[in-house]
Amino acid sequence: MDRGLRVRALGIGLWIASASVLMHGQDDARLGARRYMEYCAGCHGTDARGGAKGPSLTSSAAVNRSDSELSATVRNGSRGGMPPFAQIGDANIQALIHFLRLLQGAGSANTPHQPPGDAGAGRALYFGKAQCSACHMMNGQGGFIARSLTHFARNRTPDAIRAVILNPDNPLIPSTQVVAVTTRAGEKLTGVLRNEDAFSLDLQTEDGRYHMLSRSDLMHIEYSGHSLMPRDYGTRLTPTELNDIVSFLMAAGKNEPSSEERDR
Numbered sequence: 001m002d003r004g005l006r007v008r009a010l011g012i013g014l015w016i017a018s019a020s021v022l023m024h025g026q027d028d029a030r031l032g033a034r035r036y037m038e039y040c041a042g043c044h045g046t047d048a049r050g051g052a053k054g055p056s057l058t059s060s061a062a063v064n065r066s067d068s069e070l071s072a073t074v075r076n077g078s079r080g081g082m083p084p085f086a087q088i089g090d091a092n093i094q095a096l097i098h099f100l101r102l103l104q105g106a107g108s109a110n111t112p113h114q115p116p117g118d119a120g121a122g123r124a125l126y127f128g129k130a131q132c133s134a135c136h137m138m139n140g141q142g143g144f145i146a147r148s149l150t151h152f153a154r155n156r157t158p159d160a161i162r163a164v165i166l167n168p169d170n171p172l173i174p175s176t177q178v179v180a181v182t183t184r185a186g187e188k189l190t191g192v193l194r195n196e197d198a199f200s201l202d203l204q205t206e207d208g209r210y211h212m213l214s215r216s217d218l219m220h221i222e223y224s225g226h227s228l229m230p231r232d233y234g235t236r237l238t239p240t241e242l243n244d245i246v247s248f249l250m251a252a253g254k255n256e257p258s259s260e261e262r263d264r
Contacts, residue, residue, distance in 0.1 A: 028095045029098065032097075071094065115243075116246055119250070121241075122243075126249075129237075130245060138252060145204065150253070153246075153249040153254075161249055166234050168226075168230075169225075169226045169227055177192070178224040179201070180221075181213065184219045191204050192204045192205075199216075201218065
């Protein structure tokens with residue numbers, strides 16, 4: 001795959017920070033996130049919403065399958081062309097399933113949930129004080145450095161949404177990490193690490209530009225250990241304001257049809 005296609009494949013849709021839903025499963029979530037990027041993202045997309053070679057893993061077809069059924073598919077492959085991954089071992093397979101369930105909202109799509117706050121007030125916060133729209137798109141409005149949140153809350157409970165807001169780096173996905181580099185020519189760049197290997201490093205800066213850098217041209221690389229998502233919403237926003245933003249995300253996800261529904 002050429003680098004341009006790889007960059008697009010590893011593009012902005014890295015909502016995988018949503019794997020922070022269950023605090024007690026941090027280790028499984030981190031392991032599952034790593035294994036997903038290693039074995040699954042190439043076909044199913046880095047956001048698990050489908051790619052050129054594989055279907056969405058967050059759709060109702062995937063959500064409505066049991067853990068044992070999903071595990072069997074990962075282990076044995078499918079008639080549709082998915083290869084078997086029994087060789088990665090049961091521990092890795094279970095971590096993958098755990099990670100997918102977190103992305104799917106733990107199968108909560110079929111259970112109605114009462115919004116905990118005022119969606120109208122949440123909209124004002126989203127585009128105002130909380131500055132969510134600086135990075136995230138919502139119904140065609142906002143930034144593009146982070147994943148669109150238009151459908152983010154469709155399969156998530158209020159508690160799951162709130163957990164992602166309060167703990168965005170749990171786990172930290174490598175391709176969402178902020179990295180600062182200094183080139184041998186003295187240029188300094190800070191951006192989101194979209195891809196790296198032994199020879200190159202690809203950054204996306206907040207202006208949306210991709211910088212494809214050769215490691216031999218870099219004098220210093222500093223890994224921040226966190227994503228662009230603010231980590232202080234627990235103190236920046238009141239509990240009422242958090243509930244309002246959660247409610248706005250839930251309303252947006254409910255009212256706007258998904259791409260799958262629009263294609264029917």
